[in-house]
Amino acid sequence: MRSRNINYRSMExxxxxxxxxxxxxxxxxxxxxxxxxxxxxxxxYMNLPPDIIEKALADIRKKDQAxxxxxxxxKPRGWAFMNEFVDHDGRVYFKGKEQPTLKGTMExxxxxxxxxxxxxxxxxxxxxxxxxxAAELFDMKKKLTTKNLPNKDQKELQKEISVKQKLxxxxx
Ligand SMILES: [Zn+2]
Numbered sequence: 746m747r748s749r750n751i752n753y754r755s756m757e758x759x760x761x762x763x764x765x766x767x768x769x770x771x772x773x774x775x776x777x778x779x780x781x782x783x784x785x786x787x788x789x790y791m792n793l794p795p796d797i798i799e800k801a802l803a804d805i806r807k808k809d810q811a812x813x814x815x816x817x818x819x820k821p822r823g824w825a826f827m828n829e830f831v832d833h834d835g836r837v838y839f840k841g842k843e844q845p846t847l848k849g850t851m852e853x854x855x856x857x858x859x860x861x862x863x864x865x866x867x868x869x870x871x872x873x874x875x876x877x878x879a880a881e882l883f884d885m886k887k888k889l890t891t892k893n894l895p896n897k898d899q900k901e902l903q904k905e906i907s908v909k910q911k912l913x914x915x916x917x
Contacts (some may be wrong), residue, residue: 760802774798780805821856830854871916878913882906 756768758777765777772789781788799840817833824830826840832838837847866874885906889899 758806759798776801776805875913875916877908882909882913885909
């Protein structure tokens with residue numbers, strides 16, 4: 746038996762009203778891929794009881810809301826210690842204490858992302874450091890083989906040697 750030819754049409758997402766292309770024309774509704782990111786594709790529903798669809802949509806809205814709340818509640822580090830901090834919603838705080846009368850009177854504080862301050866060493870700097878470490882390593886190894894060191898000191902020395910070897914390895 747030949748399967749029926751499916752006809753496609755476009756339909757608005759029940760949740761966000763985006764036009765979704767290629768929806769089976771028997772569909773009674775569709776939820777777009779943006780609204781169902783877990784599935785990474787749009788979801789077509791057919792002849793589902795409205796209460797089930799409503800519940801699915803409510804779940805999506807709840808997730809959206811939770812995401813939005815999280816975003817809105819995110820305050821920068823140390824905001825409570827700032828002399829003045831204006832939140833995205835216009836709430837004004839002086840040293841963490843809200844000033845209700847000032848709400849909406851100031852521009853929200855710009856949150857600057859901390860830039861990484863660590864600068865990578867230049868090749869020359871690294872080579873210089875390697876040379877210094879190698880010289881130290883040489884002395885330590887010499888000490889280890891030529892002197893009658895007590896066991897405890899030998900162990901200490903070996904530990905230091907392996908630390909320096911690791912450092913050299915990292916610099917290479
Ligand atoms: Zn949608």
